[in-house]
Amino acid sequence: MSNQDIPAGTLGLSPAQPHTRGNAPAHGPVSLDDVPLNRFHVKIAGLTFGAHFTEGFALGTIGYALTSLNRQMPLDTFWTGMIGSSALMGIFLGSLVFGWLSDKLGRQKIFLLSFLIITLAAFAQFYVTSPLELVLLRVLIGFGMGGDFAVGHAILAEFSPRKQRGTLLGSFSVIWTVGYVVANVLGMEYANASPDAWRWLLASAGVPALIVLIARMGTPESPRWLHGKGRVAEAKAIVLKHFGPNVTIDGGDDEHTRLSGGFARLFRKDLIRRTIFNCAFFVCLVIPYFAIYTFLPTILKAIHLNDGSGADFLLNGFLVLGALIGIWLTIKLSRRMFLIGSFAVTCLSLVALSVLPESATLAMIVAFAVFTLTMSAFSNLVGVFPPECFPTEVRACGVGLAIACSRLGSAVGTFLLPLGIAQLGFHATMMVLAAVLLIGMVVSIAWAPETKHLTLNQASGS
Template sequence: MSNQDIQAGTLGLAPASSKSRAATAGAPAPAQARVGLDDVPLNAFHVKIAGLTFGAHFTEGYALGTIGYALASLNRQMPLDAFWTGMIGSSALMGIFVGSLVFGWLSDRLGRQKIFLLSFLIITVAALAQFYVASPFALCALRVLIGFGMGGDFAVGHAILAEFSPRKHRGTLLGSFSVIWTIGYVVANVLGMHYADASPDAWRWLLASAGVPAFLVLLMRIGTPESPRWLAGHGRIAEAKAIVLKHFGPNVTLDGSVEEHSHSGFGRLFKKDMIRRTVFNCAFFVCLVIPYFAIYTFLPGILKVIHLNEGFGADFLLNGFLVLGALMGIWLTIKLPRRTFLIGSFAVTCLSLVALSVLPNSATVAMIVAFAVFTLTMSAFSNLVGVFPPECFPTEVRACGVGLAIACSRLGSAVGTFLLPLGIAQLGFHATMMVLAAVLLIGMVVSIAWAPETKHLTLNEASRS
C-alpha cells in the first residue's frame, strides 16, 4: 500500500487504489446524504398521516354543521326556548374546551398515538347515540361528549402532523385542516337544507350520521405509529429511530429534531420565555372563532333576520364561499408571511361586519357582498389556527399548548354561540354584528403586537422564535 493510501485511510477515506479498483469493478454509488426529519421529502407516509387527520376534521366539521339545521326540525318535536337553543348549539364547543385541556395534557405525558385512537372512539359512540335522545338535556350531554372527543383530537392531531411534517410543506398540511373541516361543515349544511324536514325524525338521522365517518376514521387510525419527536424527548431513542427508519428510510436522521423535555405541563406555558406566545395563540384564536361559530351555527336564522332566506340561493352561495375561502387560504398560507396574512384578514373581516351592522335590511345586494367578503376571508385565515399553535410550542408542551389555545377559543366561541340568539333578540342584528366586529378588532391588535413569523423555520426554531 502506498503512503498516499495510508494517509487517506487515517482520515476515514478509501485508499486511492481501492477507489480505482472499485470504480473499475462497477461498485455501487455512495450512500445518500443524511437529511434531518424537518427536511425529508414528502412521501406516502406523510400523505397517510395527513389523510387520517383530515378525515377527522371532516367528521368534526360535519358533526358541528349538522346542529344548525337539526335544531329547526327538532324544535317541532321538542320545543326549545332560547336557553336550550343556545345550550345545544354551544354544547359541543363546551366539550371541546374540556377535552382539549385534558387530552392535550395526557398526550404530552402518555404519547400521541393513544389519544389519537381514544378521541375518535368517544366521538363515534356519542354521535351514533344522538339518534336515541328523548330530551334537550340528553342531546346536550351527548354533544358535550362529542366535543370532549373533538378537543382531544384537535390537540393531538395538530401536534402529531406537525411533528411528522417537513417544514417545506408544514404550513400547507396544517393549514389544510381548515379546508377539510369546512368541507365537512358545508356537506352537513347541504344535507340539512334538503333532508332536515324530510320526516319528523329526520333530525335524528342527520345528527347520528356523523358517527359513520367517525367510525371509518377510527378503523383507519389503528396501527398509527407514535411521534418519534415525542419518543426521543422521553429518552426512547431506539424506538424513535426505528419509526424514522421504517417510514422515511436509512438516510433520515433525528438530528435537530430532539428536544430536552425537562419541564412539561401547563405551568411551562406561562414561564417567562413562553408566556408571550401562549397569550398570543389563545387570544388570536378566541377572537377568530367567536364570530365564526356564532354566525355559522345559526346561519339559517341569521339569513332569515336579514331577509336572505328565500330559497336556497344565498345559503348555497355563502357555503360555496366557505369552501372557496378555505382553498384560497392554503394558497395564501404558502405565498404570504404568516403575520401579514393574519393581521390583514382580521382587518377585512372586521370591516365586513361593520358594513353589515350599518347597512339597512333593504340593501340586499350590499349585505350579500359584505357577508360574502366576510365568509371568504374568515374561511381563508381560519387555516392559520392549525398552523400557529403547533409551530409556536416546543415538543414537550406542544399538545398542552395547542390544547390550551383550543380550549380558550372554544370557551369563547361557546359563550358567543350561547349569547348570539339572546343578543339578536335583545339588541337586534345590527348591534350584535358591531359587537362581533369589535372582537375581530381586538384580534388584529393582539396580532400586530405579538404574532411571530414562523414560515421558514424548522419546528424547533419556530417554537423558540
Template sequence: MQQLTQQAVRMDDVPLNRFHLKIAGLTFGAHFTDGYVLGVIGFALSQIRPQMALTPFQEGMLGSSALLGLFLGSLILGWISDYVGRQKIFCFSFVVITLASAAQFFATTPEQLFWLRVLVGVGLGGDFSVGHTMLAEFSPRKHRGVLLGSFSVIWTVGYVAASFAGHFMTLLGPDAWRWLLSSSAIPAFIILLLRIGTPESPRWLMGKGRRQQAMDIVHRYFGPNVLLVDEAPVVSRQRFLSLFGPKYRRRTAFNSLFFVCLVIPYFAIYTFLPSILKVMGLDQNFGTDLLLNGLLIVGALLGIVLTVVCSRRGFLIGAFVFLAACLALMSLLPGSFHFGLIVLFAAFTLMMSAVSNLVGVFPAESFPTEVRSMGVGFATSMSRLGSAIGTAMLPLSIVHFGMPVTTGILALILVIGAIVSLAWAPETKGLTLVDAAHDTQQRTDARAAVPAE
C-alpha cells in the same frame, strides 16, 4: 445535536411521501367530522325545537354543546397526550366520538342530547390538539404550512356535507333529526379503523429519552439516512402551569387570543345563519346554502395559496383588519340596502374561510415538542370556550340590542384580534419545528422588552 453527513438528511427536510399523506388524511378526518357535527345541529334544531318544546336557553345550549366539549377535550386530552403519547389519544378520541355520535339516536330529553354532544366535542377537542401536533411533528417544513392549513378546507367540506344532508334528511319525517345527528358516527368509525396501527410521534419519543424507538420509526417510514435532531428530554414533572410561566406565556397568550377572536364571529354567525340572512332579505334555502358553501370552499382553497405565498404574520393581520371592516360596514348600512349587505357578507365569508387555515398552523409551529400538544390543546380549548359563549349569547344579543349592534360587537372582537397579532404574532414560515419554537420565543420577548446587546 447530531452531526449530519453529506448523505444524511434531517427529518424536517425529507421529501413528501405516502406516509405523510396518510397521516394528513387520518388527521383531516377529525376536521371533516367536526365540520359535519357542527353543521347538522342547525338543521336538527328546527325539528327538535317543537318536539321537545325547547326554551331559547336550551336551544342556545344545544347549539353550543359540542363547542363546550371541544373546550374540555382540547384542554384535558391535549395535556394527557404530552404524558402518555400522541398515538393513544389519536385513537381513543375517535372511540369516544363514534359511541357518543351513535347514542344521539336514542336521546329523549334535551339534557341527554346536550351531554352526548358534549362527549362528541370532547373527542373532537382531544383529536384537534393531538392531530395538529402529530401532523406538525411528522411533516417536512417545506410542506408543513400547506398540510396544516388544509385542515380548514376539510372542515369546510364536512360543514358543506352537513348542509346537504340536512336539506335532504329533514324531509324524511319528524324523527329525521335522530338519523341526522347520529350519522356522524359513520365517518368517525371509518376513521377509527384506519387509525389503528399508526406509529407514535418520534419527536415525542425522542423528548422522552426513547431515542432508539424514535429512530426505528424514522428509518422505517423515511429511510435509513434520515436523522432526527435531538431535543431536550421532557421532564416528568412538567406541569400544565408551565404554559403560563416566563418561557411560554407570550406564545400561549397569542395563540389563544388570536384563535378566540377568529372563531367567535365564525361560529356565532354560521350557527344562527337564518337570522343573519333574514336581515339581509334572504331566506335560507338550498340555493342560498349552495352559494355560501361554495364561497366557504373557495375561501378555504384561497387560504392555502395565501399561506404559501404570504408571510404567516402578514396574512393574519391583514385578514383581521379586512374582516373587522366588513362587519363594521354591515352594522352601519341600513337594512334596506340588501345588495350592499350581501356583497359584504360574501366578502366576509370568503376571507373568514381563508384565514381559518392559520388556526392549524400557528399553534403547532409555536410550541416546542415538550409542550406542543398541551399548548395546541389549550389554544384550541380557549377558542372553543369563546365560540361556545358567543354562540350561546348571540340570540340574546340580537333580541336585546338588535342585529346592527351585535354585528358591531363582533367587529370589535376582530379588532382586538388584529391588535394582539400586531403585538405578538411571530413569523414561523420556512423554519424547522425546533427553530420555529425558538424563534417564536425570541420575537415575542423582543416585542415585550429591549433585547440585551
C-alpha cells in the same frame, strides 16, 4: 445541493419502503424537518384530514337539525343556545385534558381514544328523548374532538416536512369546512323530510367517525415525542421504517427537550408571549365564526335573506372556496401578514353588515360573502400557528390550551348570539362581533411571530 435545497414545490412523493425506502440524499444525513414528502406523510395527513371532515360535519349538522328538532321538542332560547354551544364546551374540556395526556402518555393513544368517544356519542344522538340528553352527548362529542384537535395538529406537525408543513396544517381548515358544508347541504335538503329527520342527521356523523377510527388503528407513535422522552431506539426504529436510514431527529439533546412539559411550561419566559398570542388570536377568530355559522338560518332570516334567493348555498360555497384560497395564501404570504390583513377585512365586513339597511339586499350579500370568504381563508391559520409556536414537550398542551380558550369563547358567543339578536337586534350584534375581530388584529400586530421558515426545533423562541 444542501438539505434545504431539496425541491418540494411540486409535493412529489417519495416511496416509503423499509430500510431502503430512503428519502434522504445518499451523500449524508437529512433532518426529519427536511425529508421529502412521501406516502407515509400523506397517510398521516389523510387520517387527520378525515377526522377534521368528521368534526366539521358533526358541528355543521346542528344548525339545521335544531329547526326540525324544535317542532318535536319545542326549545326556548336557553336550550337553543345550550345545544348550539354544547359541543364547543366539550372541546374546551377535551383539548385541555387530552392535550396534557398526549404530552405525558404519547400521541398515538389519544389519536385512537378521541375517535372512539366521538363515534359512540354521535350514534347515540339518534336515541335522545330530551334537550338535556342531547346537550350531554354533544358535550361528549366535543370532548373527543378537543382531544383530536390537540393531538391531530401535534402529530401531523411532528411528522410533516418543514416546506409542506404550512400546506398540510392549513388544509385542516379546508377539510373541516368541506365537512361542515356537506352537513349544511344535507340539512337544507333533508332536515324537514320527516318528524325524526333531525335524529338521522345528527347520528349520521357516526359514519365518518367510525371509518376514521378503523383507519387509525396501527398508527405509529410520534418519533419526536419518543425521542424527547428518552426512548431513542423506538424513535429511530419508526424513522428508519418510514423515512429511511439517513434521516435524523434534530434537537433531541437541546435544553428545551430536557425541560419538563405541562401547562406551567407554557408560561415560562421563553413561551409566555406565544402562549398568550395563540390563545387570543384563536378566540377572536372563532367567536364570530361559530356564532354566525351555527345559527346561519336564524341570521339569514333576521336580514330577510331566507326567501329562496339561494344566499345560504352561496355562502356555503364561499366557505369552501375561501378555505382553498387560504391554502394558497398560506404558501405565498408570511403567516403574520396573512393573519393581520384578514382580521382587518373581516372586521370591516361586519361593520358594513351592521350599518347597511335591511333594504340593501345585494350589498348585504356582498358584505356577508366577503366576510365568509376571508374568514374561511384565514381560519387555515388556526391549524398552523399553534403547532409551529411550541416545542415538542408541550406542543399538544400548547395546542390544547389555545383550542380550549377558543372554544370557551366561541361557546359563550354561540350561547349569547340568539339572545343578542333578540335583545339588541342584528345590526348591534354584528358590531359587537366586529369589535372582537378588531381586538384580534391588535393582538396579532403586537405579538404574532413569523413561523413560516422555522424548524419545529426552533419553536421555543419568545
